[in-house]
Amino acid sequence: MRLVALMLAFTAMLKQAGGALALDPGTPGPLRGPTVPARRIILPPTDQGSGGDVSKFTVRIPGWNDGRKLDDIIRDFALAHLPDFSAAVLGGVQADTGVDQTARIVLALSKVPGSGGRLRFPCGQVLYSAFQFPNPRTVLSSASMRCTEMTTLASAATGTSIHATGVYSGIEDMAFVHVGFDSGAFRTSGYTVDLDNGYGWVRRTTMRGCFMCVRMGAAGGAQWVQDNTFEYSADGAAYPGSGYILVDNSGVGPNNIISGNLGLSNFFDPNPAKHRYPDAAVIVIQTGELYSFANDWISNRTSYKIIPGNGQRVEKVTLAIGTSDSAQAGNIVVQPRGTGYVMDLSIPTPWITNSQQVADPSETNVAAVDAAGISDGIFLDATLAMPTALHPYPINMVSITGGGQITSTKGQRGRGVRCQGPVYNVTLTSVSLSGWEKGLSVGSGCQQVTAADNKIGKFSPFDSAAAPSPNATNKVGIDIEAGSDAVIAHDNNLLGNTVASLRNASTGANNRFHDNVGYNPAGSATLTLSASPMQLGPLPTMSSYVVYGGSSVSVTVGAANGGGNLTVCPGSPCSFTIPAGQLATMTYTAAPTVNQILH
Numbered sequence: 001m002r003l004v005a006l007m008l009a010f011t012a013m014l015k016q017a018g019g020a021l022a023l024d025p026g027t028p029g030p031l032r033g034p035t036v037p038a039r040r041i042i043l044p045p046t047d048q049g050s051g052g053d054v055s056k057f058t059v060r061i062p063g064w065n066d067g068r069k070l071d072d073i074i075r076d077f078a079l080a081h082l083p084d085f086s087a088a089v090l091g092g093v094q095a096d097t098g099v100d101q102t103a104r105i106v107l108a109l110s111k112v113p114g115s116g117g118r119l120r121f122p123c124g125q126v127l128y129s130a131f132q133f134p135n136p137r138t139v140l141s142s143a144s145m146r147c148t149e150m151t152t153l154a155s156a157a158t159g160t161s162i163h164a165t166g167v168y169s170g171i172e173d174m175a176f177v178h179v180g181f182d183s184g185a186f187r188t189s190g191y192t193v194d195l196d197n198g199y200g201w202v203r204r205t206t207m208r209g210c211f212m213c214v215r216m217g218a219a220g221g222a223q224w225v226q227d228n229t230f231e232y233s234a235d236g237a238a239y240p241g242s243g244y245i246l247v248d249n250s251g252v253g254p255n256n257i258i259s260g261n262l263g264l265s266n267f268f269d270p271n272p273a274k275h276r277y278p279d280a281a282v283i284v285i286q287t288g289e290l291y292s293f294a295n296d297w298i299s300n301r302t303s304y305k306i307i308p309g310n311g312q313r314v315e316k317v318t319l320a321i322g323t324s325d326s327a328q329a330g331n332i333v334v335q336p337r338g339t340g341y342v343m344d345l346s347i348p349t350p351w352i353t354n355s356q357q358v359a360d361p362s363e364t365n366v367a368a369v370d371a372a373g374i375s376d377g378i379f380l381d382a383t384l385a386m387p388t389a390l391h392p393y394p395i396n397m398v399s400i401t402g403g404g405q406i407t408s409t410k411g412q413r414g415r416g417v418r419c420q421g422p423v424y425n426v427t428l429t430s431v432s433l434s435g436w437e438k439g440l441s442v443g444s445g446c447q448q449v450t451a452a453d454n455k456i457g458k459f460s461p462f463d464s465a466a467a468p469s470p471n472a473t474n475k476v477g478i479d480i481e482a483g484s485d486a487v488i489a490h491d492n493n494l495l496g497n498t499v500a501s502l503r504n505a506s507t508g509a510n511n512r513f514h515d516n517v518g519y520n521p522a523g524s525a526t527l528t529l530s531a532s533p534m535q536l537g538p539l540p541t542m543s544s545y546v547v548y549g550g551s552s553v554s555v556t557v558g559a560a561n562g563g564g565n566l567t568v569c570p571g572s573p574c575s576f577t578i579p580a581g582q583l584a585t586m587t588y589t590a591a592p593t594v595n596q597i598l599h
Contacts (some may be wrong), residue, residue, distance in 0.1 A: 082139065085112055087121045095124025100153060102128045112138055121174065123147035129156040136166040141173045146206060149175045152187065158211075159190040167221065170201035178209035184274060186234050187211040191246070195223050198254070208232055212283075213244045216258075219251040230263040236279030236301045243300070247284040256290045258282065264298035267326075277328050280305040286312040295322040299355070304332045308340030318346045326355040330414075331406075332378045334395060336385040341394045350404040350431065352377045354414065375414030377406040377436070382421030382445065393424035393447075401429045407460055408435035412470045412498075415441040415479075416456075419449060429453050434460035439474040439497070442506075444483025451478065451489045457518065458496025475499040477518070486510040487540075494518035504540065511540035512580050520598040527594045536584040542599040548573040550592025557584045 087093035091108025093101050105128055112119055116137025123143050128150060133140065142148035152161050157178065162171070171193060178187050186209035193202055193214050198221025206229045207213040213230050216223045230244035244263045247256055263281045266274065281297035284290060284306045297303040303324035308314045314336075324331050331352050336342050354377060378400065385394030400406075406416040416433035419426055420443030432455040433439035439456035442449050458473035477494040478501070480487050485508030494501035494516050501519040504511070513520060520541050536555070537543065547553060547569055555569035557578060568576040568584065572592050577599075578584050586594075 082137065083117045085117045085119050086143075087119050090119070093121060093126060095122040095126050095148065097127075099127065100129060101126050102131055106131050109133065109135055109138075116168070121148040121150070125149045125151050127151050127153055127179070128161070129153050130159060130161050130163075133162055133164040133169065134166050136168055138166060138169045140171045142175075145173050146175050146204070149177055152176075152178050152192070154179050154185070157185075157187045157189075160194045161190070161192050163194045164197050164200055166200075167197055168199045169197060170195075170203065170224075171205060172201075172203045173205070175206040176208070176210075176213075181209040181232075185209065186232065186276070188234055188239055191215040195225075198222070200224075201226065203227055205229075206231070207244070210234070210244070211239060211242050212246050215246045215248055216254075216256050217246075217248045217250075218254040219249065220254060222255040222257070224257045224259075225261065226257065227260040228262075230261065230281075232264075232266040232276060233278040235276035237277075239279070241279055241283065243278045243280045243283050243305075245282045247282065247287045247290055249287045251288070254288065256287055258290070258292040259294050261295045262298070263295070263300065265300050267299040277301040280333075281324075283307065284314055284317065285309065286314060287317065288313075288315050290314075290317045291320070292318065293320040293322055297322070297324050297327075299326040299328065301327065301329045302331060302333055303327050303352075306332075306334045306336075306342055306345070308336045308342060310338030310340060312336075312340045314340075314342045314345075316344045317342075318348070319350075320346070320348045323351040323353075325351065325353050327353070328355070330376045330379045333376075333381070334379065334398075335381045336394045338384075339386050339388055339391075341385065341388075341391040341396070343391070343396045345395075345398045347378065347398075347400045348402040348404075350378075350400060350406055352404075352406045354408040354410055354435075356410045375408075375410065376418045377408065377414070377416045377433070378418070379415075380417075380419045380421075380423050380426065380446075382423050385421070387422050393422050395421070395423040396425055398423075398426045400431060401427065403430050405432045405434070405459075405461065407432070407462065409460075409462055409471045410435070412437050412473075412475050415439070416474070417441070419443055419446040421445045424448055426450070427452075432456075432459045432461075434458065434473055435462075435471045436474045438476045438479040440478045442478075442480045442484045442487050444481055446484045446487075448486045449484070449488070451487075451492060453491050455493045456497070457494050457501070459493075470498075473497055476501075476503050478502045478516075480504045480506045480511070482506055484508060484511075487512075489513045490515050492516045506540075508540075509538070509581060513541040514580070514599060524595045524597050527596050529591050529594065532589070532591075533585050533587045536586055536594075537578060538581050538583045539598070541580050542577060544575065544577040544597040544599065545569075546573075546575045546595045546597075547586075547592050550588050550590045552589035553586070553592050554588070555584055555586045557582055 087108040090111040091104040093104045112135050118139045120143045176192050178185055189211050191212050192210045196217045198218050201224035202214050203226045208231045210233045214225050234242040236242050265277045278300050280302040281300045282304050285308055306314050331354055334342055380395050382394040415438045416436045418441045423446045426449045428451045430453050456477040460472045463472035473496045476499050477497040482505045484506045495518040550572050553572040556565040556567050
């Protein structure tokens with residue numbers, strides 16, 4: 001039925017496209033057999049792009065494919081019909097022997113035909129060191145669901161274990177572990193699987209004791225890491241760079257998809273000395289497109305590190321609809337270095353929580369994970385980057401939107417969202433921030449930051465008592481430092497912060513604050529006057545004044561058309577309102593009393 005639905009949808013698409021059709025002979029493709037060409041139906045250039053290729057059309061078949069590209073559908077149909085081969089038959093691979101099987105694995109791979117196939121490994125423990133996986137259209141899998149445990153030898157604790165270079169090839173339904181894992185052993189460098197191929201994937205595996213479990217390193221095509229379980233990688237303090245997934249595309253083209261994965265540290269080990277917190281669940285150093293969604297990262301040092309270096313770029317990254325839970329240090333850290341830059345980062349519907357593991361009363365490991373001084377929910381740090389003429393803002397266009405929470409249970413430490421350095425165009429909307437020293441911290445160099453419709457205060461879902469602990473709210477709701485500009489904060493709920501709702505040290509002329517419950521409108525306050533003439537404003541929010549008493553009182557503002565001054569208070573008593581950014585000058589002989597109301 002699905003094949004029929006595919007053909008009907010495809011036929012309808014071609015009818016809509018119109019124009020003359022032709023067959024592109026292509027090159028040998030993903031179907032079985034060495035002589036089957038990968039023919040593609042193409043349209044005239046006038047109908048579809050400059051090349052007329054319809055293979056990138058999106059086809060929706062209701063209830064099945066959710067609008068995937070036609071290339072992907074064809075590939076999956078082709079791979080579903082790959083012939084099965086036995087690694088035991090082709091290469092003599094054996095399980096549970098205690099003997100290195102690397103040479104036999106290489107022999108089995110060499111006997112898989114060029115048209116591809118599914119190479120199934122025997123159930124049990126298969127010992128190996130490292131091998132190349134160059135086969136196109138080939139799937140490595142267990143004889144039955146995850147019954148094969150691929151175990152790296154003690155001598156293979158470093159380097160790449162499996163290097164995949166064949167297109168349309170992947171690994172499914174297997175388990176990976178380092179020998180001695182049950183006694184606490186783990187790999188200390190390198191990749192368990194290096195996806196160095198286009199259209200490659202790792203799906204439905206379990207990986208334990210990695211240094212870095214999977215590298216997504218294609219220069220073109222697409223890659224998938226889906227529905228895997230990653231556990232107990234090397235600790236990030238002793239082995240920086242450890243984690244589960246590294247995204248490292250030398251070209252702009254690859255479309256990377258990370259979805260449905262679970263990655264957790266061994267924080268529940270009853271012996272705190274054995275606790276290992278990987279450096280990050282996902283580390284991104286260069287990519288042109290990454291979608292990470294529906295993942296659950298639990299109690300790692302950091303959930304995401306986006307750290308392009310000199311000459312590297314990270315573009316079009318979406319981190320969505322998942323949980324970045326119980327991070328022990330910074331949760332999402334964006335920190336380009338040198339000429340590296342980050343552009344277009346989207347974090348919709350965040351679940352971001354930072355915690356301190358209570359199973360470690362000496363706090364030895366907690367001190368280690370906080371040693372870098374980063375204990376934030378989302379840290380946008382461009383201070384280590386070098387602005388260029390092409391990218392004057394090393395972090396540009398960040399959107400954190402759509403509900404969700406950014407919460408700490410570490411006792412008002414760190415910042416929920418922190419921005420510093422030359423960062424431009426940050427939007428924070430409809431998110432709850434609680435439990436931090438500062439809910440939103442806008443540092444020097446940050447420009448065009450908008451915070452709207454957020455709940456920044458006593459809104460933690462983890463502490464709703466009438467007399468809450470410090471985890472329930474922030475010390476400061478929004479903190480704006482000198483050197484920032486164009487910070488727009490409006491319609492936020494800032495109730496319940498223990499020190500200040502909004503604290504502003506910026507003198508930027510383009511800052512605007514209005515309608516923030518708990519900050520403005522604020523009650524009337526009597527100003528302390530300076531000598532005449534005295535300036536009122538300019539302020540980032542609209543303000544109203546009531547003046548009474550004194551003598552020879554006059555208040556003027558500059559006329560909007562530049563045609564001189566406009567008198568808004570010709571004498572005491574008077575009242576007037578001036579908009580945000582407006583400067584007013586008050587003169588007097590005897591000082592009046594002036595009450596100010598911020599809106």
